[in-house]
Amino acid sequence: MIGDGALTGGMAYEALNNAAHLKKNFIIVLNDNNMSISENVGGMSKYLSGLRSGTRYNALKRHVSETLLKVPVVGAGLVEQISRTKDSIKQLVIPGMLFENMGVTYLGPVDGHDIKAMVKTFREARRMEHAVLVHVLTKKGKGYAPAEKNPSRFHGIDPFDIATGKSLKEKVYPTYTDVFSKEICQLAETEKRLVAVTAAMPDGTGLKAFSKQYPDRFFDVGIAEQHAVTSAAGMAAAGLKPVVAVYSSFLQRGFDQVLHDVCIQNLPVVFALDRAGLVGSDGETHQGIFDLSYLSCIPNMSIMAPKNLWELRQELEFAICHYDGPIAIRYPRGQAYRGLKDFNQPVEYGKGELLYEGSRIALLAVGSMVSTAEHVREKLKDAGFNCTLANGRFIKPVDYDLADRLAADHELLVVLEENVLQGGYGLQVKAYVQERYPQVKVLNIALPDAYVEHGNVSVLREGLGIDSDSVIRTMRNAWKPLDERLSEAQSHEIMQENQK
Numbered sequence: 001m002i003g004d005g006a007l008t009g010g011m012a013y014e015a016l017n018n019a020a021h022l023k024k025n026f027i028i029v030l031n032d033n034n035m036s037i038s039e040n041v042g043g044m045s046k047y048l049s050g051l052r053s054g055t056r057y058n059a060l061k062r063h064v065s066e067t068l069l070k071v072p073v074v075g076a077g078l079v080e081q082i083s084r085t086k087d088s089i090k091q092l093v094i095p096g097m098l099f100e101n102m103g104v105t106y107l108g109p110v111d112g113h114d115i116k117a118m119v120k121t122f123r124e125a126r127r128m129e130h131a132v133l134v135h136v137l138t139k140k141g142k143g144y145a146p147a148e149k150n151p152s153r154f155h156g157i158d159p160f161d162i163a164t165g166k167s168l169k170e171k172v173y174p175t176y177t178d179v180f181s182k183e184i185c186q187l188a189e190t191e192k193r194l195v196a197v198t199a200a201m202p203d204g205t206g207l208k209a210f211s212k213q214y215p216d217r218f219f220d221v222g223i224a225e226q227h228a229v230t231s232a233a234g235m236a237a238a239g240l241k242p243v244v245a246v247y248s249s250f251l252q253r254g255f256d257q258v259l260h261d262v263c264i265q266n267l268p269v270v271f272a273l274d275r276a277g278l279v280g281s282d283g284e285t286h287q288g289i290f291d292l293s294y295l296s297c298i299p300n301m302s303i304m305a306p307k308n309l310w311e312l313r314q315e316l317e318f319a320i321c322h323y324d325g326p327i328a329i330r331y332p333r334g335q336a337y338r339g340l341k342d343f344n345q346p347v348e349y350g351k352g353e354l355l356y357e358g359s360r361i362a363l364l365a366v367g368s369m370v371s372t373a374e375h376v377r378e379k380l381k382d383a384g385f386n387c388t389l390a391n392g393r394f395i396k397p398v399d400y401d402l403a404d405r406l407a408a409d410h411e412l413l414v415v416l417e418e419n420v421l422q423g424g425y426g427l428q429v430k431a432y433v434q435e436r437y438p439q440v441k442v443l444n445i446a447l448p449d450a451y452v453e454h455g456n457v458s459v460l461r462e463g464l465g466i467d468s469d470s471v472i473r474t475m476r477n478a479w480k481p482l483d484e485r486l487s488e489a490q491s492h493e494i495m496q497e498n499q500k
Contacts, residue, residue: 008222009224019104023129025126028104029134031112176312178206179309181210184243195240197243200224225250241268243269246271249287271328276291277419278464284453287451288332289447290419303327308339314344358389367417376472390402404436411440421447
């Protein structure tokens with residue numbers, strides 16, 4: 001089974017080509033609702049639209065079948081004549097005949113909400129000793145009026161009122177996607193080379209406003225991340241400044257193109273990686289927890305992560321207006337962090353940012369984990385530890401000058417990232433510090449080498465040990481002076497409570 005949106009991906013045609021050689025029954029169900037997450041675009045979408053309205057062929061096919069049943073034995077010549085002209089008739093009434101020309105028999109279109117019609121079609125498909133494609137037409141959101149009217153919004157939705165379809169969760173502050181959407185439109189006013197590319201996700205990535213404001217500079221390539229990356233490389237080679245807006249987990253599909261088409265040529269393509277880190281309810285396939293690892297290994301690639309909404313704006317301006325090479329900015333799903341507003345040092349390539357200076361313990365965090373580190377610092381401050389807090393800003397290249405400064409003046413260095421440990425930011429910092437400052441204890445806070453199931457993000461963070469309380473427990477287990485100090489503080493609190 002494959003959706004019409006996914007049919008724009010190259011693997012679909014590789015599979016169709018392979019299926020055409022099978023000499024046994026193989027049924028392909030094309031679920032066609034004219035939608036991906038957003039409305040489908042491109043040549044395949046137009047082709048399927050033609051098939052949806054190609055009722056003449058289906059009516060003719062049914063008429064021919066009914067006629068053949070009435071033909072007596074003496075009518076064998078007529079049967080042979082019809083067989084000879086069958087392909088010619090198809091070519092006349094269905095333009096292109098893409099599937100049949102590939103060697104796959106086409107059946108449909110059939111109403112996917114008509115059970116009897118579906119059963120009849122599948123029985124017909126089951127009799128064939130080769131590959132057959134059943135084209136099923138469905139309506140996204142069928143049976144629920146709010147979803148039928150706005151299928152994109154209901155693709156992934158927060159709790160909502162069933163009667164009205166309105167969300168029960170009011171948006172008080174902007175999300176990182178909102179910030180990206182507004183900033184890229186503003187930058188496009190002055191940066192005339194700026195173009196935006198999406199893979200069937202203008203709504204999800206925040207490019208809807210850009211597409212309306214700058215339609216000639218917006219490119220939706222359909223569900224084809226590989227093509228999105230390579231087309232961006234071509235535009236960059238021609239002098240444009242493309243921004244590829246894509247979910248972190250979806251860019252995995254275009255890894256080879258990032259490596260070969262963008263980075264080998266050192267082309268100025270900006271990757272805006274939405275949904276980086278834990279995304280919650282979308283589950284294992286959508287958790288954006290690998291991008292720091294799979295991008296860090298590619299030469300010429302640079303990676304940034306903002307600590308809050310203001311820094312995302314700064315990093316976008318830097319990447320689009322002041323940097324001339326491949327660069328990725330990764331940011332999480334949900335409400336943009338509004339803390340640490342007063343720390344707005346200008347972005348300098350490869351440089352981090354020192355937020356608070358303390359002693360003994362240094363917290364070095366990137367992206368969404370900066371706010372977690374801030375909470376850790378506040379909690380430890382109550383116990384008598386005044387920790388240093390630094391914002392790494394750049395995951396690649398690592399700011400080794402900042403690492404030197406932290407290692408030289410602290411006993412424990414804690415590196416925090418919302419990415420798997422293997423191949424991530426923390427291991428690079430740890431290898432560097434341990435080689436040059438063996439007296440410093442380096443502790444990595446990262447995600448395990450595992451796929452993460454769906455669930456509330458706060459619950460997942462706690463279960464995976466990257467929330468502030470879990471980080472402090474890990475620090476206590478790894479560094480004895482902290483455990484002793486916190487144990488003393490807890491004992492003192494208990495004594496005071498008992499005295500009361």
